[in-house]
Amino acid sequence: MRRRVSILGATGSVGQNTVGLLLAQGGAETYQVVALTGSGNVALLAEQARALSAEVAVTADPGRLAELEAALAGSAIRAAAGPAALVEAAARPVDWAMSAIVGAAGLAPGLALARHGGVLALANKESMVCAGELMRRTCAAHGTRLLPADSEHSAIFQVLRGESAGEVERVILTASGGPFRDWPARRMAEVTPKQARAHPNWDMGERISIDSATMFNKALEVIEARELFGLRPEQIEVVVHPQSVVHSMVEFRDGSIVAQLGPSDMRAVIGFALNWPERRALPVPRLDLARLGRLDFSPADPERFPALRLAGQVLELGGLAGTVFNAAKEAALGAFLIHAIGFLDMAVLVEHVLESLGPEAAACGSGYDLDAVMALDAEARRLGGLWVEAFSGK
Numbered sequence: 001m002r003r004r005v006s007i008l009g010a011t012g013s014v015g016q017n018t019v020g021l022l023l024a025q026g027g028a029e030t031y032q033v034v035a036l037t038g039s040g041n042v043a044l045l046a047e048q049a050r051a052l053s054a055e056v057a058v059t060a061d062p063g064r065l066a067e068l069e070a071a072l073a074g075s076a077i078r079a080a081a082g083p084a085a086l087v088e089a090a091a092r093p094v095d096w097a098m099s100a101i102v103g104a105a106g107l108a109p110g111l112a113l114a115r116h117g118g119v120l121a122l123a124n125k126e127s128m129v130c131a132g133e134l135m136r137r138t139c140a141a142h143g144t145r146l147l148p149a150d151s152e153h154s155a156i157f158q159v160l161r162g163e164s165a166g167e168v169e170r171v172i173l174t175a176s177g178g179p180f181r182d183w184p185a186r187r188m189a190e191v192t193p194k195q196a197r198a199h200p201n202w203d204m205g206e207r208i209s210i211d212s213a214t215m216f217n218k219a220l221e222v223i224e225a226r227e228l229f230g231l232r233p234e235q236i237e238v239v240v241h242p243q244s245v246v247h248s249m250v251e252f253r254d255g256s257i258v259a260q261l262g263p264s265d266m267r268a269v270i271g272f273a274l275n276w277p278e279r280r281a282l283p284v285p286r287l288d289l290a291r292l293g294r295l296d297f298s299p300a301d302p303e304r305f306p307a308l309r310l311a312g313q314v315l316e317l318g319g320l321a322g323t324v325f326n327a328a329k330e331a332a333l334g335a336f337l338i339h340a341i342g343f344l345d346m347a348v349l350v351e352h353v354l355e356s357l358g359p360e361a362a363a364c365g366s367g368y369d370l371d372a373v374m375a376l377d378a379e380a381r382r383l384g385g386l387w388v389e390a391f392s393g394k
């Protein structure tokens, strides 16, 4: 029987790699593709849906439905649009799903995927940052296996296979440091969105690339690691490793540090989750360590990259502090992209919103529902917007 699969965010960087792997592993002959989703890139979504004979293709943008219908004309693929249709498509039963929408928009459909009882490959780190406890609770209630599809967390997951969680002393997340790794803060103040988009090692979507430049991406990953692996704040360390070859490490209580190494290619990470618990040959470049010659490590600098310091505050606050952090970060990034605020202002905005809403978020504790998350998300974005207005009016 063919394995039933869905991909949310199929038209994005992770989504396209996932579609490519499905095609490389037999496409529609091997997989019964249930739902593919995208947003603005309707032409690519229709092309993917045809290539994989998907049952349904959904664009998040209700204004693009006619375009999607036209692109799918003559096929048996059903077209749908809008956030509700996205959740409905995600709720269709599957054995394996990829959650790769960018941002908090991935949370509600990701939760629908968590109710399938199959494997949920999670690239949308924001789901764990905003509502990690809700995601874990939902997966546990439905017997869903959550597999990280983020290179650092996949590395930790791979290292922990066959190990006992109680023997972990700490995890060491590696960070490339982004394009401004060695820049002084005063130079970073002038950085433009175009400069921030250029990641030295990974080919990724725009938002995660800029988040890598500010190290907000690493901050999200610190919170994600806590949620995925049940770690205490002091058990998570970030180390700068410019080559992005060691994807992360775990130190055990006997002093051994075990690392996972691989190419900077998301197909390796996605392929691991797709084929788990087996390992299959993947179309990825191989590492030649002798040619590489050296691997460098240095401490991360929370002064020049305040996102890391703020992640520490989120861990200490607990509750829904991650929701506030992520929403404020998304508001800040949106303002930076339209040149309303500067590169360094993004962290100032996030710190301001976290100061305002942190205690309320912390008080949410655990046992919260999606409505509570979305309400706090909206409030954090509102405060972020006010900060930008005040900033612009200066």
Ligand code: NDP
Pocket (backbone or CB within 6 Å): 008, 009, 010, 011, 012, 013, 014, 015, 037, 038, 039, 040, 041, 042, 060, 086, 100, 101, 102, 103, 105, 106, 123, 124, 125, 126, 149, 150, 151, 202, 203, 204, 205, 206, 207, 208, 266
């Ligand atoms: P992209 O920006 O490349 O793709 C995002 C996807 O989400 C696209 O399919 C896009 O559609 C869709 N989308 C955008 N806005 C919405 C919305 N409001 N509602 C529903 N769908 C929407 O992102 P990436 O692939 O880079 O990243 C996806 C997720 O994976 C992020 O959470 C990121 O942090 C994480 N991740 C990414 C990695 C990478 O290498 N790229 C590595 C590890 C994690 P469209 O393009 O059609 O507009």
